Amino acid sequence: MRKWGPLTAVCLGTFMLLLDVTIVIVALPDMAGSLGASLSELQWVIDIYALALAALLLGAGAAADVTGRRRMYAAGTAVFALASLACGLASSPALLIAMRGLQGVGGAAMFATTLSLLGSAYQGRDRSVALGVWGAVSGAAAAIGPVLGGVLTEALDWRWIFFVNLPISALAIWMTLRSVPESRAEGTRRIDWAGTAAFAVFAGALTFAVVRADAEGWASAATGVTLAVAALALAAFVVVERRAAHPLLDLRLLRRPSFAVVMLGALAFNAAAFGVLPYTSIWLQTLLGLSPVRGGLVVLPLAAASFVVAAVGGRLLHGAPARLVIGGGLVLIGGGALAQGVLEADSGWGVLVPGFLVAGIGVGLVSPALAGAALASVPQRNAGMAGGAVNTFRQLGYALGVAVFGTVVTSRMADSLQGVTGDAGTAQEAAHTLAGGGAAALRGRIPDETLHEAFASGLDGAVLVAGAVGVLAGLAVLVFLRPARPVAAEEKSRPATATAAG
Template identity: 40%
Template sequence: MSRWRGNPWAVLLTLSLGFFMTLLDMTVVNVAIPSMIEGLGASLDEALWVINVYVLVVAALLIASGRMGDLRGPRTMFVWGLVLFTAASVLCGLAQDPGQLIAARAVQGLGAAAMVPQTMTIIIGTFPAERRGAALGVWGAVAGAATIAGPTLGGFLVGAAGWRWIFFVNVPIGAVVLVMAVTLVPDSRPGVRRGLDVPGVGLVTAALFCLAFGLTEGQRYRWGAGIWALLGAAVVLLAVFLVYQGARQRGEPLLPFALFRDRDYAVMNVVSAAVQVGMLGLFLPVMLYLQSVLGFGALEAGLVMAPAMVVSAVLSPVAGRLADRVGGKYVLMGGLALFAAGLAWLAAVVDVGRAWYEFQPPLLVAGFGIGCVFGPMVTVAMYGVEPRMAGAASGVLNTVRQIGTIVGSAAVGAVLQNRLAASLREEAAARAASLPPGVRGGFLAGFDDAAGGGLDVGAGRGGAPVRVPPGTPPDVAEHLRRVAASTFEHGFVHAMLPTLALPIAVIALGAAACVLVRRRPAGAPHAAPAAAPTDVGTPS
């Protein structure tokens, strides 16, 4: 291994595998939600917290862990984060109730937060300027591949071994990456020592928690005064955070405002958040729809997404090279437009009783668009960033992307829960007339109260308990169950249309924002290289 130690491409492979693990665990959970709901007796909002708490911790601590990388060394932080992430994955797989799983996911997010910002910092310090664009393109492609590989890989694992294996699979991968990190990645120090802005971390964490909790739990608490107070508190805390950061700009701010003087970097932060909203808007409702309405197994649902995943993975490096020739601006605009068009087409196709192949044309269009986004987005964002700001720029860009994931998951989940509760009541009222008078009241009450305890959806779950009164004739009981199933299926389909409208609109806004990106001449040099970090490790 000694001759490979410090080799840029060996380092990139190691970092990419670790980065892939952390991002995969953001999307792989989506396909397992119905199985987790059934296996742990969880409700939809509890399942959403399994997603959100991971992203919340990652988003809140990314910039701070980047600063810790400056203090302790990026490889050291990467290794310790990897160990924590892998150990927490075991705890996730062993969880016996929703609370245990949510707690373990929070610890897993802490490990991921320690790893992610170190990846770009080490890449920038390892690759010379003339090869840095290609390396960052690979890094961006890994992000795209992980995002879309999650449903397929998750579906395979859930179908073959159960939902717990979406976490257990991290153990052997983490062990391999740990060995590679210790033997291949030099132990470097950037040479810049910065303090840790604890008040800034606290403010942004509190703001994100209030936002995520308010959006995720809003339907359960019927959007009462307490929920709106939390959302208002999120806005106030964010404003206080920005004012506080403004006062620290001459010192060592957690959020350096100077980064946003580069218009391209500022626009790419907006685009990055928009893309994450779009990804969650695609995976969350579609995975529930495929399994809850169409009755697909987890593996079948994952395989429905597989062709789009392959198209995106193949296209990502091609899009990166094309961006160098014609400019990332136009590749990004085209990719985002195709992504939005694919989602709009998918919304038009969704209905009760659809076959898997009917979803392939819109999903392929969306996959084609996704493949044109991730690599060019990172390249455009980092193009004009000064080398001394590269670490901070990496942390901020990743943080904004994770904030987009939090907002996307919570907002899409909130719209889905709200619209599903309303459509279930409407569908139940329309179908109750076909039931005997003795069971109508209980049938309507079940769907009316569905939102109060958290909507109960998943494989074979109908959104509300169907209670058959004692002594009901078998034929009437069977008819009641069929009507309840039909109510849920049609209600879910009706709820999906406004749910998908949200990510479509956000992605379209992201595409429009790309108009502001500067047109750079083909072959123009990137920003000057960052000073190479000093290798303080002992050659092996």
């Protein structure tokens, strides 16, 4: 146990923080009914967590290098646990959203240190075994999230999807302090607080603009101002990173076509594969009447296929060109999404299964290959930065995907409902209610068949956009991602300060 104690401690935290990305999906209708949450509030319950991970991941990794990775991991787990308790006790959507954001802060501190802790605790064959187990646990978290969320919601209450984190967190902290050795980066390094703040403002403002644009209008002053804030924050981030002695992201890396296209693939990957799932879960439960458990089981083919393909394909595809694995996987994800765009008013959940299976195969190909392709596209000394960047772009893609596809869903719904309501404003309001899980409140004044037709139309539109994103990103990877060039001699002679993180 002493030998594998660090692996157990790190895997416990990783499983928990990645589980919370998907565990809330099947609980959304119950949250909406219990707290009276609107569609945009439900979107923020999902998005704020992914945004905090994306915005703080690189900064948390740099802070851990300075303050100590074990200390950062334990502190992040403690913050995550306290935020989970507050989420479970939340009495309003605003409080739940705020505490989900705090969960993301703790999750970023944990996620940024997991690989570096394993890299410092194990060497040689043991390190390979540890990283393999860590990867399998990461995949299992995604697979079990919707099912476990459904079981807890149905058997107990939606609040237990957060309360379950408390004993796991306590065990992870105890094992971390007992068995994980402390480690820091060699040499002196400063934390890029300005870059962290600028990126956080950019990501938050951009997502907020997309979430609110459907209600406010894309041409409204509020949307314009928010997008302007996002643009200014992005410009500030570029200026800060170009001048920083220890930047969060060396912008020169983006001049490398291979690195840039891998980041594009990471952004599109989480958006296309997972961005529509929250709305699919709401449709399954509020229109088809499935229980939370059955709603979670419907999504299981995607997660199970991805887990199996990732486990088996890791060996069978070893040495295969990354552009074929990632590009082909993204095309499959896009094709799986397009295959789901066949819903009609009388469709059942079974029509989604073929698309889920195809998308799951694509996820199993892309997920383990992205990080390796990012590391292979940069000099060794930038390995840690590349690994953090690919996870950052993945989480940002998920947050933006949920926001953008939510706008598509409600827009298509409003078009379908306007013939019944007779007024564009009333149709828009009804669409937001329907997409937010409020079908029961609409059934008295809108025919049930019309509600089914509207939701099917909204989901069809969203998965078609998601499919296009996946296919186009896959084609870009196939065209622009090239085999890594041998590292020049001068690159090899420089210290690889982030090898453990990679």
